[in-house]
Amino acid sequence: MSVRSTSTEPRLSIGGGETETAASGSAEGAGPIPSTMRAAVLHAPEDLRVEEVPVPRPGPGEVLLRVRACGLCGTDHKIIAGRYPGVWPPEFPFIIGHEWAGEVAALGPGVTTLRVGDRVAAENHSGCGQCGMCRTGYYNLCERADRRDPSYKLYGHTAPGALAEYAVRPAILLMPLPEQVSNVEGALVNPGALALHGLRRTGFHPGCSVAVFGPGVIGLLTVLFARAAGAAQIITVGRGERLSLARELGSTDVVEYDAGDPAQGVRDATGGRGVDYVYECSGNPAAVAQAIGSARRGGKVALLGLTGNKGVELNTDRLTLDQIDVLGVRSSPNMYPDTIALMASGAVRAERLATHRYPLERIGEAVEALRSRSMGAVRVIVEP
Ligand SMILES: [Zn+2]
Ligand SMILES: [Zn+2]
Numbered sequence: 001m002s003v004r005s006t007s008t009e010p011r012l013s014i015g016g017g018e019t020e021t022a023a024s025g026s027a028e029g030a031g032p033i034p035s036t037m038r039a040a041v042l043h044a045p046e047d048l049r050v051e052e053v054p055v056p057r058p059g060p061g062e063v064l065l066r067v068r069a070c071g072l073c074g075t076d077h078k079i080i081a082g083r084y085p086g087v088w089p090p091e092f093p094f095i096i097g098h099e100w101a102g103e104v105a106a107l108g109p110g111v112t113t114l115r116v117g118d119r120v121a122a123e124n125h126s127g128c129g130q131c132g133m134c135r136t137g138y139y140n141l142c143e144r145a146d147r148r149d150p151s152y153k154l155y156g157h158t159a160p161g162a163l164a165e166y167a168v169r170p171a172i173l174l175m176p177l178p179e180q181v182s183n184v185e186g187a188l189v190n191p192g193a194l195a196l197h198g199l200r201r202t203g204f205h206p207g208c209s210v211a212v213f214g215p216g217v218i219g220l221l222t223v224l225f226a227r228a229a230g231a232a233q234i235i236t237v238g239r240g241e242r243l244s245l246a247r248e249l250g251s252t253d254v255v256e257y258d259a260g261d262p263a264q265g266v267r268d269a270t271g272g273r274g275v276d277y278v279y280e281c282s283g284n285p286a287a288v289a290q291a292i293g294s295a296r297r298g299g300k301v302a303l304l305g306l307t308g309n310k311g312v313e314l315n316t317d318r319l320t321l322d323q324i325d326v327l328g329v330r331s332s333p334n335m336y337p338d339t340i341a342l343m344a345s346g347a348v349r350a351e352r353l354a355t356h357r358y359p360l361e362r363i364g365e366a367v368e369a370l371r372s373r374s375m376g377a378v379r380v381i382v383e384p
């Protein structure tokens with residue numbers, strides 16, 4: 001539940017000595033802000049330590065947030081393992097974490113759209129705002145992204161993340177959470193918005209048939225959003241227990257990945273026709289061709305998973321002769337408001353995907369649960 005302060009908003013003076021606040025009394029989240037905080041700091045690949053670091057300070061247009069829930073995803077796992085050397089993160093030490101919700105703790109100069117105590121979910125792509133892509137709303141594809149231009153940031157990847165007690169973000173990246181959306185669910189807005197972006201990219205329509213490859217968090221959220229958006233048939237392709245979970249979440253059919261050709265499994269479930277839309281969420285190179293093989297003539301295939309630059313073999317004649325569209329889906333530009341609205345309405349109930357919760361001090365166990373998928377971990381949430 002959001003708690004608003006009723007008196008003076010704490011404002012941090014920038015560059016002005018100690019981290020004072022005008023503590024506004026009793027409200028949770030609006031108490032005094034300490035000068036240091038606990039954070040999970042990545043010092044090198046596989047060297048993640050919880051330690052005391054300075055609380056960041058919001059500059060003009062920025063907001064200091066008390067982090068309440070931060071999910072760990074496959075990308076975090078790869079960043080910790082050092083799979084994107086020199087890119088994510090560009091340097092060490094670095095604070096990761098990019099799927100999160102928190103509470104406004106203090107406002108930097110010029111912020112008028114939020115109040116201390118507001119609960120928010122944070123976006124990660126902060127585009128330059130001036131290039132052609134940013135100006136058409138595709139700040140996820142900012143043209144300055146690759147040049148280490150300071151006008152572009154990808155928080156949790158190229159700029160400090162949120163596996164810490166506090167984080168600073170530009171106010172423009174913060175979307176208020178209504179009280180029906182918990183902090184833990186707020187930490188699922190980021191992957192949920194990606195799933196919604198996938199549906200939008202394909203031109204999803206009510207009454208359609210879909211196949212979802214890879215029932216990880218993104219795949220399961222795709223099931224939830226597809227059901228909420230009116231899919232008539234949802235076929236999930238994956239393995240074992242995750243398929244049972246997919247069924248519980250609204251999947252009408254499941255195809256065991258290892259039981260023969262999964263594309264044939266999808267075709268069998270649609271009377272041989274194939275589905276209108278396929279969402280490839282596994283990142284498995286073999287699944288890309290299988291996803292394409294599952295689409296009907298004129299169907300669309302959205303790629304939400306990354307293969308890690310592995311080669312994918314494709315029969316492009318099938319794409320041409322059956323006029324199949326293959327679409328890349330990156331991040332979730334302008335998708336947070338509708339994602340949050342669907343969660344608040346109850347149409348999408350994502351919280352049950354948050355299977356494991358840990359305090360920040362137990363980050364090692366959290367990462368282990370993420371990696372081993374031990375005890376059926378779907379989404380691991382850290383609550384600093
Ligand atoms: Zn992620
Ligand atoms: Zn830009």
